[in-house]
Amino acid sequence: MGASKFFRRGKPAWTEARQPDKKKEKRRRNQGRGGEERRGEGLRHVGEVLPLPRRQRSLAGDPRRPYPQILMKRLYDEVCRHGNRKPNPLVLDLLPDEDKPPGDLAFHAAGNNRHTFEKSLRILPPDISCITELFLGFPKWSAVITALDFSYNFIGDAGAEELARLLPEAIKRAGLAHLRAFDVSLNPLHKKGGLAAAALIEKTAHKGDDGANGGRSKVMLQELRLASCELEVDSVVAIAERLALANRTLRVLDVSNPRLFSLQADLSEHYARMVRMNPTLETVHVAKQRLGDEGTRILVQGLLENRTLRCLDLKANNISITGASHLATLLRADSNLETLILRANPIQDEGVGHISHALWYNRSLRHLDCGMCALTGKGVCQVADAIERNTTIERLELFENAWDEDSAQRFHEVLEGVQNRLTPLALDFLPYCVPVKPHDINMQYFVAARSLD
Incomplete structure (x- = not known):
């Protein structure tokens, strides 16, 4: 019996009374260093925040827990x-x-x-x-x-x-x-x-x-x-090279309208390498950079190897009929591109004809912008024929072109036939019929006006 008491686990009872009170000792040390008084002094230098107990520090955005005073x-x-x-x-x-x-x-x-x-x-x-x-x-x-x-x-x-x-x-x-x-x-x-x-792109790369x-x-x-x-x-080239080699997190890049002094400042090679090697970019805005037809051809070669890009903005890049044919090759390949912005490029009727024919086979494009592209009624009718065949386009912009009565009537007929399509069609124009004489359907003409939606 005595042996069991002598060899029982734990410390003897007489040693517990000799141990100091840890809470009182910690409180005494904090008071000696002035920890209690420091809370009311405010900020001592720039960047210093008031110390708070751990139990008062809550997660950001969690209103269920007590939060500290924000300063x-x-x-x-x-x-x-x-x-x-x-x-x-x-x-x-x-x-x-x-x-x-x-x-x-x-x-x-x-x-x-x-x-x-x-x-x-x-x-x-x-x-x-x-x-x-x-x-x-x-x-x-x-x-x-x-x-x-x-x-x-x-x-x-x-x-x-x-x-x-x-x-x-x-x-x-x-x-x-x-x-x-x-x-x-x-x-x-x-x-x-x-x-x-x-440099910031490289530092926030991974x-x-x-x-x-x-x-x-x-x-x-x-x-x-x-x-x-x-x-x-030099700056645009450095950004493109960082995205091609170092960064794998960026989704949206907008480098529109840089300062280019000569035609020798061709950035298409760097952009093509960027979209070819970067697997995370989804939206690229390269407007107002004078890529031209040759630059568009080089860029399309890189895009043919890309399966992640969703939006491409080529606004005001001096793309003509030849460049539009290269973009039609990209659309005909049924890439994953969903938005193509060609506003303010002189692709004319022949160029939009290439793109319209490619839309017959494309099933990924959702938004097409061909405003201010020097189109006449013939080119607008070609786009109307493509919209009648294509069922995936959800938004189309064509208003700022040379419309005529035939093109307005053609789109009026197409829109009447696609009212029951699965995906609604949003337009920046509205074709409608204007009767010359009241209650006389034989005397009427068609016009197109800008849509207010």
Whole structure:
């Protein structure tokens, strides 16, 4: 009996009384370091957030759990004060209030907003520095930023370099790990800004942590818009090469209307390589780049090996009849392309005839835009014949062409026959019959007007 007491498991009873109280000891150490008083002092430096108990830290966007006091507007005021800048009212409106739970935040700071446009408070390069410092100070539990929109501002190449330098660090330290869309359209980025955007594409290339992917961030950037940013040839080539070799997360790319000084600045080879080697791109906007017929032929060769692209924007690229025949080859191959925009290209009646004949066999195209393509009534009738055979087209744009009475009557007949089709047909025009005399069906003519839908 005595042996069992002597060898029983656990510590003897007299040792438990000698152990110090761990909770009291921890409380005493915290008070000695000033941990309790620090909560009321506020922010000591830029980027510092108030320490909160672990039980008060909730997941972003979960209103069922208690959430901490959000101090984003206060942090932005301090960042602007340190940078000697006036806080932008649009940025203040975008930041969540302190009495609201955290959640997804789409940061749309476009310069054409009435708050900034009327007061001439568009975002400048010094403002970009303040905003990136604000992102560095975002606590991970405060908000999840899913989109950044700085379009219609004056960021410039200096602001773009600042974004490319600080955004990856903000992604690792703050709540930008869920960034999906980045828009800096209509900002004069020039060459340096375009190269900085290419570097950002490479830094946000793969999903994974720093150790697993050689220093790359965890963000999966899916949408990048750089339209009308005065990008030079070197910048566009760098972006295309990054997408061909390094990036496998981007879904939407818009590099429309770059700055091209000569016809020798042909980008079709780089675009063809990009769409041939990148398996994730779904939407590509390459409008106003003077690709021409030869550039269209090279691009189509790359698209024939691509099975993921869904939308191709070739607006205002000086594509004529020969280029339209190359695009007809792509449509006849029954690719996965769903949207084809050919607006403001002089393909004429013969070119649209090639495309219309290809639509007889295509079963993937959903949206076709041939507005301002120098078509006459003959070309419009060819498109009407293709729509009568094709049952997959859902949207058609043809209004800004030279319509006549025969083409309006032909489309009127086609639309009466396709009313029972499975997929409805959306048009930017409306053909209708106008009687010359009331109640006289023999005296009438057909016209086409712009649809209000």
